[in-house]
Amino acid sequence: MNEQIRVKIADYAVKKEEGMLITVGLGSCVGVALYDSFAKVAGLAHILLSDSTLFKTPSNPAKFADTAIPLLLEQMICIGAKPTRLKAKIAGGSQLFSFERSMTSVGEKNICAVRNVLALLRIPITGEEVGGSVGRTMKLFVQHGKVVISTVGLEEREI
Amino acid sequence: MPELPISEEFKLDVLKEMGNIGAGNATTALSTLLNYERVNMHVPEVDLCPLVDIPDLMGGAEKSVIGIYIRVFSEVSFYAVFLIDFESAQTLVASLTGKKYPVMEEMGRSVLLEVGNIVTASYLNALSHLTNLTFLPEPPLLVVDMAGAILGTVLAETNVAEDYILVLKTAFVTAAGDIEGNFLIIPDQNTLDIIVRLLVNGACQ
Numbered sequence: 040m041n042e043q044i045r046v047k048i049a050d051y052a053v054k055k056e057e058g059m060l061i062t063v064g065l066g067s068c069v070g071v072a073l074y075d076s077f078a079k080v081a082g083l084a085h086i087l088l089s090d091s092t093l094f095k096t097p098s099n100p101a102k103f104a105d106t107a108i109p110l111l112l113e114q115m116i117c118i119g120a121k122p123t124r125l126k127a128k129i130a131g132g133s134q135l136f137s138f139e140r141s142m143t144s145v146g147e148k149n150i151c152a153v154r155n156v157l158a159l160l161r162i163p164i165t166g167e168e169v170g171g172s173v174g175r176t177m178k179l180f181v182q183h184g185k186v187v188i189s190t191v192g193l194e195e196r197e198i
Numbered sequence: 199m200p201e202l203p204i205s206e207e208f209k210l211d212v213l214k215e216m217g218n219i220g221a222g223n224a225t226t227a228l229s230t231l232l233n234y235e236r237v238n239m240h241v242p243e244v245d246l247c248p249l250v251d252i253p254d255l256m257g258g259a260e261k262s263v264i265g266i267y268i269r270v271f272s273e274v275s276f277y278a279v280f281l282i283d284f285e286s287a288q289t290l291v292a293s294l295t296g297k298k299y300p301v302m303e304e305m306g307r308s309v310l311l312e313v314g315n316i317v318t319a320s321y322l323n324a325l326s327h328l329t330n331l332t333f334l335p336e337p338p339l340l341v342v343d344m345a346g347a348i349l350g351t352v353l354a355e356t357n358v359a360e361d362y363i364l365v366l367k368t369a370f371v372t373a374a375g376d377i378e379g380n381f382l383i384i385p386d387q388n389t390l391d392i393i394v395r396l397l398v399n400g401a402c403q
Contacts, residue, residue, distance in 0.1 A: 047250040048350050064259035064346015067354040087354050135351045136339045145354040174347020191262050
């Protein structure tokens with residue numbers, strides 16, 4: 040049971056009691072970790088884009104902040120989580136390529152969208168490592184809800 | 199002339215063909231660059247890859263690689279990304295300059311950016327001849343990070359609507375060693391429709 044589940048890009052996973060959820064290589068994407076410490080229910084999503092309503096035919100709801108987080112929440116409730124007990128930790132939303140234009144980067148848009156959706160769902164953010172210009176890997180330990188971030192050439196750290 | 203109905207399947211074929219055309223040109227350009235020695239070129243593999251598998255293309259999303267990213271604007275827009283691992287990059291720089299410049303220092307970076315430019319430009323030339331469109335590539339950008347982070351960022355930057363991405367795998371064998379790379383073409387939805395229409399009309403004339 041002590042398995043690890045890998046969350047791919049535009050994907051999410053939920054897990055109860057033990058094991059680990061991991062998502063590798065968050066660039067401008069944002070990883071959203073939700074945790075209910077009472078029920079020991081964890082959920083992790085790897086969000087690619089901010090807003091599904093900008094697309095004519097959004098095929099995969101797990102791709103977008105506005106649709107992925109409610110979906111993740113729903114799945115967590117199915118295995119025993121309570122929305123009022125949930126805490127969130129977020130990572131990613133960096134800008135890897137240094138474009139010269141001064142527009143808001145995709146990473147910033149994603150961070151902003153994730154914050155808004157979490158605020159609407161009344162889920163507090165208790166830890167984060169966002170922005171900058173590096174890729175990140177995010178691990179969520181199901182047993183205690185700790186979130187660990189790693190980047191190329193740096194030590195792992197908890198947020 | 200009346201609009202022909204265009205199926206999704208046909209669009210995928212056109213995407214693949216866009217890949218084939220470009221791959222031949224791009225690889226020829228690269229071998230011309232390396233003409234001081236004999237270069238054997240593998241036939242490029244062209245494939246449509248599910249979006250979720252893209253970050254694992256380079257042998258693991260967490261693997262540290264070099265990415266060269268070029269945006270192309272005109273009547274249509276798309277994005278080209280050239281990905282190579284450190285060993286291949288080192289071999290490429292050594293083959294082109296005849297010296298072992300470190301890939302991450304100025305000379306090494308400059309050589310890699312130029313390769314990205316030439317490969318992309320030769321690809322665009324081929325596509326331009328076929329479609330009569332003019333393409334304007336922006337200067338290339340180079341980044342070193344986890345393959346997953348680079349590819350995820352590119353997918354997000356392009357606002358990718360598709361769930362499949364066109365991938366060309368290229369490989370060369372040179373006297374200095376093997377060079378392997380991935381060349382990705384990510385058109386936006388309208389681009390694909392325009393190019394399909396131009397190619398279909400061209401074929402009917």
